[in-house]
Amino acid sequence: MAVSEADQLLIVQNRARNVGELFFGRVEASGPREAFRYPDADENWHSLTWNQAGEQVTKLAAGLVALGIEPEERVAIASGTRIEWILSDLAINAAGAATTTVYPSTVTTDVVYILSDSESRVVFAEDDAQIAKLRDGRSELPQVMKVVAFEGETDGDWVISLEELIAEGEKYLADHPGVVQERVAATGPESLATLIYTSGTTGRPKGVRLVHDCWTYEGAAVAAPGLLTIDDLEYRWLPMAHSFGKVLLTTQLAVGFPCAVDGRVPKIVENLAVVRPTFMGAAPRIFEKAYGRIVGMMEEEGGAKLKLFHWAERVGLQKSRLERAGKPVPLPLKAQHAVADKLVFSKVRDRFGGRVRFFISGAAALSTDIAEWFHAAGILVLEGYGLTETSAGAVVGHPDDFRIGTVGRPFPGTEVKIATDGEILIKGPGVMRGYHNLESESASALVDDGWLATGDIGEFDADGYLRITDRKKDLFKTSGGKYVAPSHIEGAFKAVCPLASQMVVHGNDRKFCSALITLDPDAVDAWAANHGMEGKSYQEIVSSPGIQQQIAQDVEELNAKLNPWETIKKWAVLDHDLSIESGEITPSMKVKRRVVEDRYSDVLDGFYAGA
Known part of the structure; x- marks a missing residue:
C-alpha cells in the first residue's frame, strides 16, 4: 500500500536519536526473529536472532569502554564485509564512539594516513594480512592502543582476538551493567558516528564526517515509502566500508528484515541460489x-x-x-x-x-x-x-x-x-x-x-x-567544441558487448573520441572454450584476431547509437582487466578515470599521432 508524502515525512521526523537507540529498539521489537545469517569456513550458513545480536553488540561495546574508548573517539575497522564487521560497527556506535572505515585493499601508507588523521584508538582487523599492515606502520600509530583480530595470529598484548574483547566486555558488565545503555542515552543526533575516507584531488583520502542523525535519517527515509517489509530477505555483499553498505544496515534496523552477509564477490552467484533473497543492493x-x-x-x-x-x-x-x-x-x-x-x-x-x-x-x-x-x-x-x-x-x-x-x-x-x-x-x-x-x-x-x-x-x-x-569533472569537450559525456557511451557499450568489462572513453581537446577497452576474464574464458583457444593466456586470447574482430563489430554497433562527435574512431583492448589491486578501480567498482588515462597515455597519444 502506498504511503502518502505527509506520512513519509512524519516517519522520517520521528526517527531514533542515534544508531544505538535504533539498533536496540529493533532488538526489543523483533528479539526472537532472525537478524543475520552468515557462512562459516565450510560454507555452512548460521543465523543470529536480534536478541543474540543484541547480546554480542552489548559485550563488544562494553569491551571497548573497558579499553578506555571515550564518546566520539574513533575506532577503525579494516576488513571486508562479514558478520563481525557489522557487529563491531554497531558496538562502536553503541559505545558512543565513531567508526573509521578502511577497505581491506587499502595499501599500508594509506592505512597509516587514515588511522593517523582520524586518530583511531582501536582497530578491528580482519586477518593476518590486515594485521601485517598495522605492524608495518606501528611506529607511526602511537595512538592505537589495541588491535582486535577477527581471525589470525594474536600476541595477547597489542593484538587481541575478538573473543578476548568480548570476555573483557563481560567482565566490565559484571561491575557496570548499565554502561552501554548509558553511552547510548548520552549520544546525541549530532555526535560523530562514522568517518569514511574518500579519495581527494591531492591524492590524500578525505574523511567524510557523518553523524548519527545522518544514518538514522537514511534508514527512516528508505523505510518510509514502504519499499521493504520485515518479511524481505537481503543479500549483502557490498563493502561495509562504503556508505552504500552502511545505509543498507540502517535500513535493516529501521524495517527489521533479516540479512545474509558475505562480502566475497566471487561467491555472489553461488550464494544467491542458496540464500534466495528478495532484494539486494549492488554496483x-x-x-x-x-x-x-x-x-x-x-x-x-x-x-x-x-x-x-x-x-x-x-x-x-x-x-x-x-x-x-x-x-x-x-x-x-x-x-x-x-x-x-x-x-x-x-x-x-x-x-x-x-525470489x-x-x-x-x-x-x-x-x-x-x-x-x-x-x-x-x-x-x-x-x-x-x-x-x-x-x-x-x-x-x-x-x-x-x-x-x-x-x-x-x-x-x-x-x-x-x-x-x-x-x-x-x-x-x-x-x-x-x-x-x-x-x-x-x-x-x-x-x-x-x-x-x-x-x-x-x-x-x-x-x-x-x-x-x-x-x-562534472568527467565531461569533456573535443577540439571541435562538442561536449561528450563518457559514462553514457561506456554504459551503452557494455549493453552491446557481452565480453566487455570496462570502457574508458577519451577525447578532451582531441579531434575525435577514442577508447581503452578491457574484457571480462570469465567471459574471455568462455569465448576461448568455444573458439579453440582453451588453456591459452588471457593476453593471447584478447589479442587474437577472433576477439579483435568481435570487438570491432561491437564498437561499430555502439557508434550507430551515438552522435557523430561521440563515435569511437580508435580503440585498443588492454592485455589485462582493470582491478582494485592495481589502483585502477575503486572498491565500489568505479573506474579511476584519471589514473587509467595517465597510466596508458602512450596508447592514447598513439591514437592521435599525425591526426
Missing part, C-alpha cells in the same frame, strides 16, 4: 557482468536456442515498454510472453535465486539498455543516487514509482536542485557535516547555507524524476 558492474554472461552464453550456443532467446527478448521488451507507458498489453502479446517467460526468462530469474522483488543499483551509472533488458526478463533494477557525502542515499526509485533511465525522486526530507551550470545540489539531514580536519575543502563542498555541491551533472524530467548526465 552496476554486477548487473553488467550477469548480463554479459547470459547473452554471451546464448551467442555461443547459436542456432535455434539463440533465435529463441532473441525472440523472447523482443517479446519481453514489447511488454515491458507497454506496461511502463501505462498502456494495455494485447492478448496475443500476453500469450507470447507467457511462453517466453517459461522457456527463457524464468531461467534468468533462477540465476538470482528466483528477487527488485535490486537497487548505486555507486555508478547503470546502462539504460541493461536496466531495460532486466525488466523485460521480469527483474526490476531500481537505481538510486547519492554520495559518501550524503550518507549514500538521496534519491531512489520505488517498485511502484520508477522510470528506467532515471534515479527516481528525492528522499522525503531531502531537497535537490540543479544549479545554473547543471550541477546537482543536495540539502538534507543525510548531508555530511564536513571533511575531517579540512575546513577549506568543507567550505567549498558545502555552499549557500548547507547545500552540497555534488560534482555531478543532472536534470529533472517533467514528472520530477532525476536523471544523471555525468560527473
Whole structure:
C-alpha cells in the first residue's frame, strides 16, 4: 500500500536519536526473529536472532569502554564485509564512539594516513594480512592502543582476538551493567558516528564526517515509502566500508528484515541460489557482468536456442515498454510472453535465486539498455543516487514509482536542485557535516547555507524524476567544441558487448573520441572454450584476431547509437582487466578515470599521432 508524502515525512521526523537507540529498539521489537545469517569456513550458513545480536553488540561495546574508548573517539575497522564487521560497527556506535572505515585493499601508507588523521584508538582487523599492515606502520600509530583480530595470529598484548574483547566486555558488565545503555542515552543526533575516507584531488583520502542523525535519517527515509517489509530477505555483499553498505544496515534496523552477509564477490552467484533473497543492493558492474554472461552464453550456443532467446527478448521488451507507458498489453502479446517467460526468462530469474522483488543499483551509472533488458526478463533494477557525502542515499526509485533511465525522486526530507551550470545540489539531514580536519575543502563542498555541491551533472524530467548526465569533472569537450559525456557511451557499450568489462572513453581537446577497452576474464574464458583457444593466456586470447574482430563489430554497433562527435574512431583492448589491486578501480567498482588515462597515455597519444 502506498504511503502518502505527509506520512513519509512524519516517519522520517520521528526517527531514533542515534544508531544505538535504533539498533536496540529493533532488538526489543523483533528479539526472537532472525537478524543475520552468515557462512562459516565450510560454507555452512548460521543465523543470529536480534536478541543474540543484541547480546554480542552489548559485550563488544562494553569491551571497548573497558579499553578506555571515550564518546566520539574513533575506532577503525579494516576488513571486508562479514558478520563481525557489522557487529563491531554497531558496538562502536553503541559505545558512543565513531567508526573509521578502511577497505581491506587499502595499501599500508594509506592505512597509516587514515588511522593517523582520524586518530583511531582501536582497530578491528580482519586477518593476518590486515594485521601485517598495522605492524608495518606501528611506529607511526602511537595512538592505537589495541588491535582486535577477527581471525589470525594474536600476541595477547597489542593484538587481541575478538573473543578476548568480548570476555573483557563481560567482565566490565559484571561491575557496570548499565554502561552501554548509558553511552547510548548520552549520544546525541549530532555526535560523530562514522568517518569514511574518500579519495581527494591531492591524492590524500578525505574523511567524510557523518553523524548519527545522518544514518538514522537514511534508514527512516528508505523505510518510509514502504519499499521493504520485515518479511524481505537481503543479500549483502557490498563493502561495509562504503556508505552504500552502511545505509543498507540502517535500513535493516529501521524495517527489521533479516540479512545474509558475505562480502566475497566471487561467491555472489553461488550464494544467491542458496540464500534466495528478495532484494539486494549492488554496483552496476554486477548487473553488467550477469548480463554479459547470459547473452554471451546464448551467442555461443547459436542456432535455434539463440533465435529463441532473441525472440523472447523482443517479446519481453514489447511488454515491458507497454506496461511502463501505462498502456494495455494485447492478448496475443500476453500469450507470447507467457511462453517466453517459461522457456527463457524464468531461467534468468533462477540465476538470482528466483525470489528477487527488485535490486537497487548505486555507486555508478547503470546502462539504460541493461536496466531495460532486466525488466523485460521480469527483474526490476531500481537505481538510486547519492554520495559518501550524503550518507549514500538521496534519491531512489520505488517498485511502484520508477522510470528506467532515471534515479527516481528525492528522499522525503531531502531537497535537490540543479544549479545554473547543471550541477546537482543536495540539502538534507543525510548531508555530511564536513571533511575531517579540512575546513577549506568543507567550505567549498558545502555552499549557500548547507547545500552540497555534488560534482555531478543532472536534470529533472517533467514528472520530477532525476536523471544523471555525468560527473562534472568527467565531461569533456573535443577540439571541435562538442561536449561528450563518457559514462553514457561506456554504459551503452557494455549493453552491446557481452565480453566487455570496462570502457574508458577519451577525447578532451582531441579531434575525435577514442577508447581503452578491457574484457571480462570469465567471459574471455568462455569465448576461448568455444573458439579453440582453451588453456591459452588471457593476453593471447584478447589479442587474437577472433576477439579483435568481435570487438570491432561491437564498437561499430555502439557508434550507430551515438552522435557523430561521440563515435569511437580508435580503440585498443588492454592485455589485462582493470582491478582494485592495481589502483585502477575503486572498491565500489568505479573506474579511476584519471589514473587509467595517465597510466596508458602512450596508447592514447598513439591514437592521435599525425591526426
